[in-house]
Amino acid sequence: MLVFAAAIGLWSCYPDGPDYYEDTDITFTQHDSEFDFASRQTYALPDRIVVDVEIENGDTSYVYMRDVYATPILQTIDAKMSEYGWTKVAISASPDVVLTPAAFKNTTYFYSYWYDWWWGGWYPGWGWYYPPYYTISSITTGSMVINMADPNVDNPVDRAPVAWMMIGNGLASGSNNVSRITDAINQAFEQSPYLKTN
Amino acid sequence: MKKFLIIAAFLVMVFAGNANSQSMTTVSYSMGLGTGDLGDYASTFSGRGFTIDYRRMVQPNVGVGFYSGWNVFYDERPFDTYTMDNRSISGKQYRYVNSVPLMVATDYYLKPGEDMNPFIGLGVGTIYTERATDMGIYRLTEDAWSFAFAPQVGFMYSLNRYAGVSLAVKYNMGLAAGDFDSSQSYLSFNIGYVFMGN
Numbered sequence: 519m520l521v522f523a524a525a526i527g528l529w530s531c532y533p534d535g536p537d538y539y540e541d542t543d544i545t546f547t548q549h550d551s552e553f554d555f556a557s558r559q560t561y562a563l564p565d566r567i568v569v570d571v572e573i574e575n576g577d578t579s580y581v582y583m584r585d586v587y588a589t590p591i592l593q594t595i596d597a598k599m600s601e602y603g604w605t606k607v608a609i610s611a612s613p614d615v616v617l618t619p620a621a622f623k624n625t626t627y628f629y630s631y632w633y634d635w636w637w638g639g640w641y642p643g644w645g646w647y648y649p650p651y652y653t654i655s656s657i658t659t660g661s662m663v664i665n666m667a668d669p670n671v672d673n674p675v676d677r678a679p680v681a682w683m684m685i686g687n688g689l690a691s692g693s694n695n696v697s698r699i700t701d702a703i704n705q706a707f708e709q710s711p712y713l714k715t716n
Numbered sequence: 717m718k719k720f721l722i723i724a725a726f727l728v729m730v731f732a733g734n735a736n737s738q739s740m741t742t743v744s745y746s747m748g749l750g751t752g753d754l755g756d757y758a759s760t761f762s763g764r765g766f767t768i769d770y771r772r773m774v775q776p777n778v779g780v781g782f783y784s785g786w787n788v789f790y791d792e793r794p795f796d797t798y799t800m801d802n803r804s805i806s807g808k809q810y811r812y813v814n815s816v817p818l819m820v821a822t823d824y825y826l827k828p829g830e831d832m833n834p835f836i837g838l839g840v841g842t843i844y845t846e847r848a849t850d851m852g853i854y855r856l857t858e859d860a861w862s863f864a865f866a867p868q869v870g871f872m873y874s875l876n877r878y879a880g881v882s883l884a885v886k887y888n889m890g891l892a893a894g895d896f897d898s899s900q901s902y903l904s905f906n907i908g909y910v911f912m913g914n
Contacts, residue, residue: 533790536850541808544852547804705806
Protein backbone atom coordinates (compact mmCIF):
# COMPACT_ATOMS: atom_id res chain seq x y z
CA MET A 519 0.00 0.00 0.00
CA LEU A 520 2.72 2.38 1.02
CA VAL A 521 4.75 1.42 -1.98
CA PHE A 522 1.76 2.07 -4.16
CA ALA A 523 1.22 5.47 -2.58
CA ALA A 524 4.90 6.25 -2.96
CA ALA A 525 4.77 5.29 -6.63
CA ILE A 526 1.84 7.61 -7.24
CA GLY A 527 3.61 10.32 -5.31
CA LEU A 528 6.65 9.86 -7.48
CA TRP A 529 4.71 10.15 -10.69
CA SER A 530 3.23 13.38 -9.54
CA CYS A 531 6.64 14.91 -9.05
CA TYR A 532 8.17 13.44 -12.16
CA PRO A 533 10.46 16.01 -13.81
CA ASP A 534 8.75 18.40 -16.14
CA GLY A 535 10.87 18.83 -19.21
CA PRO A 536 10.28 21.69 -21.60
CA ASP A 537 8.38 24.66 -20.17
CA TYR A 538 7.82 26.56 -23.40
CA TYR A 539 7.01 25.60 -26.93
CA GLU A 540 10.29 27.21 -27.98
CA ASP A 541 12.19 24.79 -25.75
CA THR A 542 11.26 22.02 -28.16
CA ASP A 543 12.67 23.82 -31.19
CA ILE A 544 15.44 21.89 -32.78
CA THR A 545 17.42 22.38 -35.94
CA PHE A 546 18.71 19.37 -37.77
CA THR A 547 21.15 19.47 -40.67
CA GLN A 548 22.75 16.76 -42.69
CA HIS A 549 25.09 16.91 -45.68
CA ASP A 550 26.66 14.70 -48.28
CA SER A 551 30.29 14.59 -47.22
CA GLU A 552 31.37 13.86 -50.82
CA PHE A 553 29.73 16.98 -52.17
CA ASP A 554 32.13 19.83 -52.95
CA PHE A 555 30.30 22.95 -51.82
CA ALA A 556 33.32 25.24 -52.10
CA SER A 557 33.66 24.79 -55.87
CA ARG A 558 30.12 26.04 -56.46
CA GLN A 559 29.07 29.65 -56.61
CA THR A 560 25.50 30.24 -57.70
CA TYR A 561 22.11 29.20 -56.42
CA ALA A 562 18.45 29.60 -57.30
CA LEU A 563 15.59 29.99 -54.86
CA PRO A 564 11.86 30.24 -55.65
CA ASP A 565 9.82 33.19 -54.39
CA ARG A 566 7.12 31.01 -52.89
CA ILE A 567 7.02 28.22 -50.35
CA VAL A 568 4.68 25.33 -50.86
CA VAL A 569 2.91 24.10 -47.74
CA ASP A 570 0.24 21.74 -48.98
CA VAL A 571 -1.47 20.23 -51.95
CA GLU A 572 -5.19 20.04 -52.58
CA ILE A 573 -6.71 17.42 -54.78
CA GLU A 574 -10.16 17.96 -56.16
CA ASN A 575 -11.70 15.83 -58.90
CA GLY A 576 -8.27 14.66 -59.87
CA ASP A 577 -6.91 18.16 -60.19
CA THR A 578 -4.07 19.08 -57.96
CA SER A 579 -3.42 22.59 -56.82
CA TYR A 580 -0.72 23.77 -54.50
CA VAL A 581 -1.14 25.77 -51.37
CA TYR A 582 1.51 28.36 -50.69
CA MET A 583 2.65 29.94 -47.51
CA ARG A 584 1.27 33.41 -47.02
CA ASP A 585 3.76 36.11 -47.97
CA VAL A 586 3.77 37.57 -44.48
CA TYR A 587 5.57 34.38 -43.42
CA ALA A 588 7.24 33.34 -46.64
CA THR A 589 9.00 36.64 -47.31
CA PRO A 590 11.05 36.79 -44.09
CA ILE A 591 11.91 33.10 -44.48
CA LEU A 592 13.13 33.53 -48.05
CA GLN A 593 14.97 36.71 -47.09
CA THR A 594 16.74 34.88 -44.30
CA ILE A 595 17.84 32.13 -46.67
CA ASP A 596 19.12 34.72 -49.17
CA ALA A 597 20.96 36.60 -46.44
CA LYS A 598 22.72 33.49 -45.16
CA MET A 599 23.61 32.26 -48.64
CA SER A 600 25.03 35.66 -49.51
CA GLU A 601 26.98 35.73 -46.24
CA TYR A 602 28.50 32.38 -47.17
CA GLY A 603 29.63 33.69 -50.56
CA TRP A 604 26.88 32.43 -52.85
CA THR A 605 25.38 34.46 -55.71
CA LYS A 606 21.67 34.24 -56.47
CA VAL A 607 20.73 33.64 -60.11
CA ALA A 608 17.54 32.78 -61.94
CA ILE A 609 16.75 29.14 -62.56
CA SER A 610 17.24 29.77 -66.29
CA ALA A 611 20.85 30.79 -65.67
CA SER A 612 21.75 27.19 -64.74
CA PRO A 613 22.71 27.66 -61.10
CA ASP A 614 25.20 25.35 -59.42
CA VAL A 615 22.67 24.44 -56.77
CA VAL A 616 18.97 24.98 -56.18
CA LEU A 617 17.30 25.35 -52.83
CA THR A 618 13.89 23.83 -52.26
CA PRO A 619 12.20 25.18 -49.16
CA ALA A 620 8.91 23.78 -47.92
CA ALA A 621 6.84 23.73 -44.79
CA PHE A 622 5.05 20.51 -44.10
CA LYS A 623 1.44 21.04 -43.23
CA ASN A 624 0.96 17.32 -43.11
CA THR A 625 3.35 14.50 -43.77
CA THR A 626 1.29 11.65 -45.08
CA TYR A 627 1.29 12.21 -48.80
CA PHE A 628 2.93 15.56 -49.14
CA TYR A 629 6.37 14.36 -50.00
CA SER A 630 5.65 13.11 -53.51
CA TYR A 631 3.59 16.18 -54.33
CA TRP A 632 6.27 18.43 -53.05
CA TYR A 633 8.57 16.70 -55.43
CA ASP A 634 6.08 17.14 -58.30
CA TRP A 635 5.87 20.81 -57.62
CA TRP A 636 9.52 21.29 -58.45
CA TRP A 637 9.25 18.92 -61.31
CA GLY A 638 6.29 20.51 -63.04
CA GLY A 639 5.95 23.88 -61.42
CA TRP A 640 8.90 25.73 -60.20
CA TYR A 641 11.98 24.19 -61.75
CA PRO A 642 10.48 22.43 -64.79
CA GLY A 643 11.92 19.10 -65.61
CA TRP A 644 14.05 18.96 -62.54
CA GLY A 645 13.90 16.87 -59.43
CA TRP A 646 15.88 15.53 -56.55
CA TYR A 647 15.87 12.62 -54.18
CA TYR A 648 17.14 11.82 -50.74
CA PRO A 649 20.18 9.57 -50.65
CA PRO A 650 19.46 6.47 -48.59
CA TYR A 651 21.32 7.67 -45.53
CA TYR A 652 18.98 10.60 -45.03
CA THR A 653 16.43 10.41 -42.31
CA ILE A 654 13.39 11.98 -43.89
CA SER A 655 11.17 9.85 -41.71
CA SER A 656 11.94 12.26 -38.91
CA ILE A 657 10.10 15.10 -40.61
CA THR A 658 6.91 15.96 -38.76
CA THR A 659 3.92 18.19 -39.24
CA GLY A 660 4.80 21.84 -39.04
CA SER A 661 8.42 21.32 -40.02
CA MET A 662 10.40 23.71 -42.15
CA VAL A 663 12.54 21.80 -44.59
CA ILE A 664 15.16 23.12 -47.01
CA ASN A 665 17.03 20.92 -49.44
CA MET A 666 20.01 21.85 -51.52
CA ALA A 667 20.89 19.89 -54.65
CA ASP A 668 22.86 20.29 -57.83
CA PRO A 669 20.42 20.45 -60.79
CA ASN A 670 23.14 19.86 -63.36
CA VAL A 671 22.68 16.15 -63.23
CA ASP A 672 23.34 13.85 -66.06
CA ASN A 673 21.48 10.68 -65.39
CA PRO A 674 18.54 8.95 -67.05
CA VAL A 675 15.93 10.14 -64.56
CA ASP A 676 17.19 13.69 -64.17
CA ARG A 677 17.08 13.55 -60.42
CA ALA A 678 19.86 14.91 -58.27
CA PRO A 679 20.80 13.65 -54.83
CA VAL A 680 20.26 16.09 -52.01
CA ALA A 681 23.59 17.59 -50.96
CA TRP A 682 22.42 19.39 -47.85
CA MET A 683 19.23 19.54 -45.93
CA MET A 684 17.88 21.25 -42.88
CA ILE A 685 14.84 20.43 -40.83
CA GLY A 686 13.42 22.89 -38.36
CA ASN A 687 11.12 20.62 -36.49
CA GLY A 688 7.64 21.71 -35.54
CA LEU A 689 8.51 25.37 -35.98
CA ALA A 690 5.63 26.26 -38.21
CA SER A 691 3.02 24.94 -35.83
CA GLY A 692 1.66 26.22 -32.56
CA SER A 693 2.77 29.77 -32.96
CA ASN A 694 2.44 32.48 -35.53
CA ASN A 695 5.84 33.84 -34.75
CA VAL A 696 8.00 33.52 -37.85
CA SER A 697 11.19 34.33 -35.93
CA ARG A 698 11.34 30.76 -34.65
CA ILE A 699 11.70 29.65 -38.26
CA THR A 700 14.21 32.32 -39.23
CA ASP A 701 16.22 31.58 -36.06
CA ALA A 702 16.30 27.93 -37.08
CA ILE A 703 17.51 28.83 -40.58
CA ASN A 704 20.26 30.99 -39.13
CA GLN A 705 21.20 28.14 -36.79
CA ALA A 706 21.21 25.67 -39.68
CA PHE A 707 23.77 27.73 -41.56
CA GLU A 708 25.79 28.34 -38.44
CA GLN A 709 26.13 24.62 -37.76
CA SER A 710 27.00 23.97 -41.43
CA PRO A 711 30.26 25.90 -42.00
CA TYR A 712 31.14 23.61 -44.94
CA LEU A 713 28.58 25.53 -47.01
CA LYS A 714 30.94 28.50 -47.16
CA THR A 715 32.38 29.27 -50.55
CA ASN A 716 34.20 32.42 -49.54
CA MET B 717 25.95 -39.19 14.52
CA LYS B 718 28.38 -36.36 14.22
CA LYS B 719 26.66 -35.21 11.07
CA PHE B 720 23.33 -35.39 12.81
CA LEU B 721 24.67 -33.24 15.63
CA ILE B 722 25.91 -30.63 13.24
CA ILE B 723 22.61 -30.54 11.41
CA ALA B 724 20.73 -30.43 14.69
CA ALA B 725 22.93 -27.63 15.94
CA PHE B 726 22.33 -25.75 12.74
CA LEU B 727 18.58 -26.23 12.96
CA VAL B 728 18.57 -25.12 16.57
CA MET B 729 20.44 -22.07 15.51
CA VAL B 730 18.00 -21.31 12.74
CA PHE B 731 14.98 -21.92 14.91
CA ALA B 732 16.50 -19.99 17.74
CA GLY B 733 17.08 -17.24 15.31
CA ASN B 734 13.52 -17.44 14.13
CA ALA B 735 12.18 -17.63 17.60
CA ASN B 736 13.15 -14.14 18.63
CA SER B 737 12.88 -12.84 15.49
CA GLN B 738 11.74 -10.61 13.51
CA SER B 739 11.55 -9.05 10.19
CA MET B 740 12.10 -5.48 9.33
CA THR B 741 10.53 -3.63 6.46
CA THR B 742 12.01 -0.24 5.76
CA VAL B 743 10.35 2.20 3.41
CA SER B 744 12.55 5.18 2.66
CA TYR B 745 12.43 8.45 0.91
CA SER B 746 15.51 8.32 -1.27
CA MET B 747 17.59 11.14 -2.64
CA GLY B 748 20.11 10.35 -5.33
CA LEU B 749 23.35 11.71 -6.66
CA GLY B 750 24.71 10.27 -9.88
CA THR B 751 28.37 9.32 -9.91
CA GLY B 752 30.71 8.40 -12.75
CA ASP B 753 29.06 8.17 -16.14
CA LEU B 754 25.56 8.66 -14.73
CA GLY B 755 26.76 11.76 -12.89
CA ASP B 756 28.25 13.17 -16.09
CA TYR B 757 24.97 12.63 -17.85
CA ALA B 758 22.69 14.02 -15.13
CA SER B 759 24.64 15.90 -12.54
CA THR B 760 21.91 17.46 -10.44
CA PHE B 761 21.09 16.13 -6.99
CA SER B 762 17.79 14.32 -7.22
CA GLY B 763 15.07 14.41 -4.61
CA ARG B 764 12.96 11.90 -6.48
CA GLY B 765 13.05 8.37 -5.26
CA PHE B 766 12.11 5.75 -2.75
CA THR B 767 13.54 2.48 -1.59
CA ILE B 768 12.10 -0.53 0.13
CA ASP B 769 14.12 -2.99 2.16
CA TYR B 770 12.94 -6.18 3.74
CA ARG B 771 15.13 -8.17 6.14
CA ARG B 772 14.37 -11.34 7.99
CA MET B 773 16.60 -11.80 11.01
CA VAL B 774 18.41 -15.11 10.69
CA GLN B 775 20.65 -14.16 13.60
CA PRO B 776 20.11 -11.42 16.15
CA ASN B 777 22.64 -9.40 14.23
CA VAL B 778 22.17 -10.62 10.66
CA GLY B 779 19.24 -9.83 8.39
CA VAL B 780 18.68 -11.33 4.96
CA GLY B 781 16.13 -10.12 2.47
CA PHE B 782 15.73 -7.95 -0.56
CA TYR B 783 16.20 -4.39 -1.62
CA SER B 784 14.36 -2.51 -4.31
CA GLY B 785 13.38 1.02 -5.14
CA TRP B 786 13.16 3.68 -7.77
CA ASN B 787 15.38 6.70 -8.26
CA VAL B 788 14.78 9.33 -10.90
CA PHE B 789 17.45 11.70 -12.15
CA TYR B 790 16.78 14.70 -14.31
CA ASP B 791 18.96 17.30 -15.93
CA GLU B 792 18.75 19.91 -18.64
CA ARG B 793 21.36 21.02 -21.11
CA PRO B 794 21.16 24.50 -22.60
CA PHE B 795 20.80 25.10 -26.31
CA ASP B 796 23.81 23.58 -28.04
CA THR B 797 24.80 21.79 -31.22
CA TYR B 798 25.50 18.08 -31.15
CA THR B 799 27.29 16.69 -34.20
CA MET B 800 27.60 13.07 -35.23
CA ASP B 801 29.33 12.28 -38.53
CA ASN B 802 27.57 14.39 -41.17
CA ARG B 803 24.58 15.24 -38.97
CA SER B 804 24.17 18.13 -36.59
CA ILE B 805 21.30 18.85 -34.30
CA SER B 806 20.78 21.98 -32.23
CA GLY B 807 18.41 22.46 -29.39
CA LYS B 808 17.85 22.09 -25.71
CA GLN B 809 18.30 18.69 -24.16
CA TYR B 810 16.22 17.18 -21.41
CA ARG B 811 17.69 14.16 -19.73
CA TYR B 812 15.98 11.56 -17.62
CA VAL B 813 17.37 8.54 -15.86
CA ASN B 814 15.21 5.96 -14.13
CA SER B 815 17.01 3.48 -11.96
CA VAL B 816 15.37 0.45 -10.40
CA PRO B 817 17.50 -1.87 -8.26
CA LEU B 818 16.33 -5.41 -7.54
CA MET B 819 18.65 -7.21 -5.15
CA VAL B 820 19.02 -9.79 -2.47
CA ALA B 821 20.64 -8.13 0.49
CA THR B 822 22.22 -8.86 3.84
CA ASP B 823 22.78 -6.49 6.69
CA TYR B 824 24.99 -6.92 9.70
CA TYR B 825 23.84 -5.10 12.82
CA LEU B 826 26.50 -3.88 15.18
CA LYS B 827 24.34 -3.38 18.26
CA PRO B 828 21.31 -5.62 18.08
CA GLY B 829 18.74 -4.99 20.76
CA GLU B 830 19.84 -1.47 21.44
CA ASP B 831 17.81 1.52 20.45
CA MET B 832 20.54 2.96 18.31
CA ASN B 833 21.64 0.22 16.01
CA PRO B 834 24.21 0.88 13.28
CA PHE B 835 24.48 -1.53 10.37
CA ILE B 836 26.45 -2.28 7.28
CA GLY B 837 25.15 -4.29 4.39
CA LEU B 838 25.50 -5.46 0.85
CA GLY B 839 22.97 -6.07 -1.88
CA VAL B 840 23.70 -8.12 -4.99
CA GLY B 841 21.43 -8.37 -7.98
CA THR B 842 20.50 -6.16 -10.86
CA ILE B 843 19.73 -2.54 -11.60
CA TYR B 844 17.50 -1.60 -14.48
CA THR B 845 18.68 1.74 -15.83
CA GLU B 846 16.75 3.64 -18.45
CA ARG B 847 18.18 6.79 -19.90
CA ALA B 848 16.08 9.07 -22.10
CA THR B 849 17.38 12.12 -23.94
CA ASP B 850 14.73 14.45 -25.30
CA MET B 851 15.39 17.02 -28.01
CA GLY B 852 12.29 18.57 -29.45
CA ILE B 853 10.01 15.73 -30.32
CA TYR B 854 12.85 13.26 -30.58
CA ARG B 855 13.68 10.89 -27.77
CA LEU B 856 16.75 8.72 -27.64
CA THR B 857 16.33 5.88 -25.16
CA GLU B 858 19.07 3.65 -23.85
CA ASP B 859 18.60 0.99 -21.24
CA ALA B 860 20.25 -1.96 -19.55
CA TRP B 861 19.79 -4.63 -16.94
CA SER B 862 23.14 -4.50 -15.19
CA PHE B 863 24.70 -6.90 -12.77
CA ALA B 864 24.86 -4.75 -9.68
CA PHE B 865 26.03 -4.31 -6.11
CA ALA B 866 24.81 -1.99 -3.43
CA PRO B 867 26.88 -1.68 -0.27
CA GLN B 868 25.26 0.40 2.41
CA VAL B 869 25.96 1.89 5.82
CA GLY B 870 23.43 3.36 8.16
CA PHE B 871 21.74 3.12 11.49
CA MET B 872 18.29 2.70 12.80
CA TYR B 873 16.71 4.03 15.90
CA SER B 874 13.95 2.04 17.58
CA LEU B 875 10.98 4.10 18.61
CA ASN B 876 9.24 1.16 20.23
CA ARG B 877 8.97 -2.59 19.72
CA TYR B 878 7.24 -2.22 16.41
CA ALA B 879 8.70 0.76 14.73
CA GLY B 880 11.83 2.71 14.12
CA VAL B 881 13.45 5.19 11.85
CA SER B 882 16.56 4.67 9.79
CA LEU B 883 19.13 6.63 7.89
CA ALA B 884 21.23 4.87 5.29
CA VAL B 885 23.60 5.66 2.48
CA LYS B 886 23.74 3.17 -0.36
CA TYR B 887 26.17 3.11 -3.22
CA ASN B 888 24.33 1.57 -6.15
CA MET B 889 26.69 0.28 -8.77
CA GLY B 890 25.47 -1.32 -11.99
CA LEU B 891 28.19 -2.71 -14.22
CA ALA B 892 28.39 -1.83 -17.90
CA ALA B 893 25.72 -3.69 -19.83
CA GLY B 894 23.14 -3.25 -22.56
CA ASP B 895 23.36 0.19 -24.15
CA PHE B 896 25.92 1.46 -21.66
CA ASP B 897 29.65 1.15 -22.16
CA SER B 898 30.46 2.11 -18.62
CA SER B 899 29.04 1.42 -15.22
CA GLN B 900 25.96 3.32 -14.05
CA SER B 901 26.28 4.24 -10.43
CA TYR B 902 24.76 6.59 -7.90
CA LEU B 903 24.70 7.33 -4.21
CA SER B 904 21.36 7.27 -2.50
CA PHE B 905 20.57 8.88 0.81
CA ASN B 906 17.64 7.20 2.43
CA ILE B 907 15.45 8.35 5.27
CA GLY B 908 13.18 5.51 6.27
CA TYR B 909 10.49 4.26 8.52
CA VAL B 910 11.06 0.76 9.87
CA PHE B 911 8.21 -1.65 10.51
CA MET B 912 9.32 -4.41 12.85
CA GLY B 913 7.26 -7.53 12.64
CA ASN B 914 7.39 -11.12 13.66
